[in-house]
Amino acid sequence: MFKKILVANRGEIARRVIHACREMGVETAAVYSEADEKALHVLEASEAVSLGPSEPSQSYLNIDKIVEAVKKTGAEAVHPGYGFLAENARFAKRIEEEGVVFIGPPSAVIRDLGDKIVARRIMKDGGVPITPGMIEPGPDPARVAAEADKIGYPVLIKAAAGGGGKGIRIVNSGGEIADALAGASSEAKSAFGDGSVYVEKFFPKARHIEFQILADSHGNAIHLWERECSIQRRHQKIIEESPANVMTPELREKMGQAAVAAARASGYVNAGTVEFLVDEKGDFYFLEVNTRLQVEHPVTEMITGIDIVRKQLEIASGEKLGIRQEDVMGRGHAIECRLYAEDPRSDFMPSPGKIKYYKEPAGPGVRVDGGVYSGFEVPVDYDPIVSKLIVHGEDRDKAIARMIKALGDYVVLGVTTPIPFMIDVLNSEAFRGGDIFTDFIPRHFADWKPANRNKREALIAFVADELSGRASKKPIAAGKSRVPSPFDTLGNWRL
Amino acid sequence: MEYNLILDGETAPVEVETEGEGKISVTIDGVKSDVAYSVIGEHRIRLVIEGKAVDVFVTGDSSGKSILIGGESFLVADKDAAGQPSFRKVAVGSLPDVVTAPIPSVVVSVAVSEGDRVDKGQAVMVVSAMKMETTLRAPYSGTVIRVNAGEGDKVMPGHVLVDIERDEDGEGEHV
Numbered sequence: 001m002f003k004k005i006l007v008a009n010r011g012e013i014a015r016r017v018i019h020a021c022r023e024m025g026v027e028t029a030a031v032y033s034e035a036d037e038k039a040l041h042v043l044e045a046s047e048a049v050s051l052g053p054s055e056p057s058q059s060y061l062n063i064d065k066i067v068e069a070v071k072k073t074g075a076e077a078v079h080p081g082y083g084f085l086a087e088n089a090r091f092a093k094r095i096e097e098e099g100v101v102f103i104g105p106p107s108a109v110i111r112d113l114g115d116k117i118v119a120r121r122i123m124k125d126g127g128v129p130i131t132p133g134m135i136e137p138g139p140d141p142a143r144v145a146a147e148a149d150k151i152g153y154p155v156l157i158k159a160a161a162g163g164g165g166k167g168i169r170i171v172n173s174g175g176e177i178a179d180a181l182a183g184a185s186s187e188a189k190s191a192f193g194d195g196s197v198y199v200e201k202f203f204p205k206a207r208h209i210e211f212q213i214l215a216d217s218h219g220n221a222i223h224l225w226e227r228e229c230s231i232q233r234r235h236q237k238i239i240e241e242s243p244a245n246v247m248t249p250e251l252r253e254k255m256g257q258a259a260v261a262a263a264r265a266s267g268y269v270n271a272g273t274v275e276f277l278v279d280e281k282g283d284f285y286f287l288e289v290n291t292r293l294q295v296e297h298p299v300t301e302m303i304t305g306i307d308i309v310r311k312q313l314e315i316a317s318g319e320k321l322g323i324r325q326e327d328v329m330g331r332g333h334a335i336e337c338r339l340y341a342e343d344p345r346s347d348f349m350p351s352p353g354k355i356k357y358y359k360e361p362a363g364p365g366v367r368v369d370g371g372v373y374s375g376f377e378v379p380v381d382y383d384p385i386v387s388k389l390i391v392h393g394e395d396r397d398k399a400i401a402r403m404i405k406a407l408g409d410y411v412v413l414g415v416t417t418p419i420p421f422m423i424d425v426l427n428s429e430a431f432r433g434g435d436i437f438t439d440f441i442p443r444h445f446a447d448w449k450p451a452n453r454n455k456r457e458a459l460i461a462f463v464a465d466e467l468s469g470r471a472s473k474k475p476i477a478a479g480k481s482r483v484p485s486p487f488d489t490l491g492n493w494r495l
Numbered sequence: 496m497e498y499n500l501i502l503d504g505e506t507a508p509v510e511v512e513t514e515g516e517g518k519i520s521v522t523i524d525g526v527k528s529d530v531a532y533s534v535i536g537e538h539r540i541r542l543v544i545e546g547k548a549v550d551v552f553v554t555g556d557s558s559g560k561s562i563l564i565g566g567e568s569f570l571v572a573d574k575d576a577a578g579q580p581s582f583r584k585v586a587v588g589s590l591p592d593v594v595t596a597p598i599p600s601v602v603v604s605v606a607v608s609e610g611d612r613v614d615k616g617q618a619v620m621v622v623s624a625m626k627m628e629t630t631l632r633a634p635y636s637g638t639v640i641r642v643n644a645g646e647g648d649k650v651m652p653g654h655v656l657v658d659i660e661r662d663e664d665g666e667g668e669h670v
Binding site for chain 2: 359410412413462
């Protein structure tokens with residue numbers, strides 16, 4: 001096992017990795033930007049290296065600076081977390097070239113799977129079902145139109161180098177092909193520097209189900225069951241659960257085999273996620289492989305009891321998996337809610353700012369992977385994730401009840417969070433009934449407004465708070481003792 | 496006494512009578528409730544409304560409080576509270592021609608330093624008095640020649656806190 005690793009990330013995921021390392025007796029080097037000088041991942045690591053300015057390109061996305069930090073700290077391996085450089089093949093290659101271990105798949109695998117067309121070809125050759133469509137880039141509108149006619153509308157035009165919903169167009173008829181092709185291609189060119197696009201069948205009513213895989217460098221590969229990730233806003237997941245509602249042991253067996261086949265076909269090593277679309281008939285199609293630790297990995301950890309980050313380190317240091325497929329058991333049901341500093345009433349706009357007060361929920365089966373504290377300033381420069389709240393229950397209904405209770409106990413003052421929205425989603429008939437497709441939020445919660453059930457209590461609380469003088473009991477800034485003026489002591493006079 | 500509270504853009508009249516130490520009766524929409532309250536911590540108060548306990552987390556002051564109850568969050572403000580920064584629009588044309596505090600205050604933060612260029616209406620200092628923060632703004636465009644108060648200083652009305660040399664060609668305005 002490594003003596004020391006560098007964690008090339010920030011926030012809750014950097015803490016997650018640091019905590020695993022501390023349990024394993026591995027020293028950690030954190031990196032941080034100016035905005036994160038007082039961040040928890042910096043406070044909790046064995047040592048920390050400043051990267052400089054807050055702009056991602058000057059800090060967490062800066063390969064040279066991170067490599068420099070690796071050399072300076074003498075770390076033997078680098079954990080990239082998720083986001084930032086996690087799926088950057090150039091970064092992984094550079095780390096490999098420096099003679100340091102990249103805790104993730106080999107750079108060549110990241111490169112191949114990062115190109116959607118190459119990935120489709122690998123999967124097709126490996127016997128993994130892919131969505132009907134092209135396996136070569138199609139710049140010629142006539143060819144794309146012919147292909148679209150063959151697979152049937154609606155179709156999706158996608159960027160080969162895509163991600164984050166960019167360079168994607170839904171096309172309902174042949175007449176729209178040329179425009180959509182040009183639009184998707186120019187968007188892809190500006191977002192990814194590569195205008196290659198291709199066409200595949202579009203499934204308007206589909207579930208997004210992914211399989212967690214683990215593969216070691218000795219040829220062993222297994223899956224750790226599935227996660228249902230259909231609750232999304234702006235193409236980003238916000239609620240994930242495991243097991244999936246539609247899953248049967250038979251379908252899990254089939255999809256799990258496909259996921260392991262995907263790992264083998266691509267030469268995968270370390271932890272990864274194979275994403276599938278499952279249509280209304282229960283047919284499934286390969287979507288892509290996420291070559292990193294996923295944000296939602298805790299739901300899998302909760303039901304399987306397997307520490308995925310620990311496994312990542314073990315695999316990266318050359319150890320064998322030590323678990324066979326038949327050893328993997330799922331117990332109960334786990335749900336994760338991602339809490340961002342964002343406002344569900346205004347299309348989930350980020351609302352960064354200072355957290356005035358913060359109190360996490362606790363109790364049986366409740367886990368919080370957080371990165372903030374009272375007084376912490378959620379930086380404007382990065383993904384405004386506050387924390388992930390994960391619960392485990394005996395079954396889905398009990399997990400839902402546990403999540404609603406935990407959300408109700410979660411106190412975040414100072415920034416807006418989607419907690420009331422999450423509670424309403426979890427309480428809804430649609431969610432409880434398992435009617436979950438990727439269009440869930442636009443379909444059921446497009447015009448969501450808070451129910452304000454406690455409106456009367458809130459008005460009374462305002463008055464009581466005024467009269468109680470709580471706000472004036474704030475401690476005076478350190479070292480600034482001063483004689484109170486009558487204005488401090490007047491209290492709340494009213495006529 | 497009566498409060499006019501703003502929640503979600505609507506004004507709610509709230510009639511309050513003091514019944515004793517930590518005890519009030521509150522009438523909203525014609526419904527009266529007996530309420531007991533106590534401060535639990537810096538951001539936590541406990542209410543007992545008609546015998547029912549309510550755990551409340553709160554931050555802010557009269558000009559606006561963020562109130563959290565059982566996973567729901569509310570922004571509530573007192574319509575009649577003086578100097579509500581979040582509800583009062585600062586009319587740039589009506590600024591005083593010196594930077595000074597409206598009432599005896601404590602300086603919370605200083606946004607400019609000597610030599611800085613400032614535009615008319617730009618925030619230069621934040622002062623706090625009676626639990627309310629007020630942003631002081633530049634009365635005209637110009638250059639900061641001196642900052643006369645620092646963080647934590649007590650300041651009085653009329654005390655010029657920031658000296659600004661007015662631009663000669665400052666859009667020709669004379670305040």
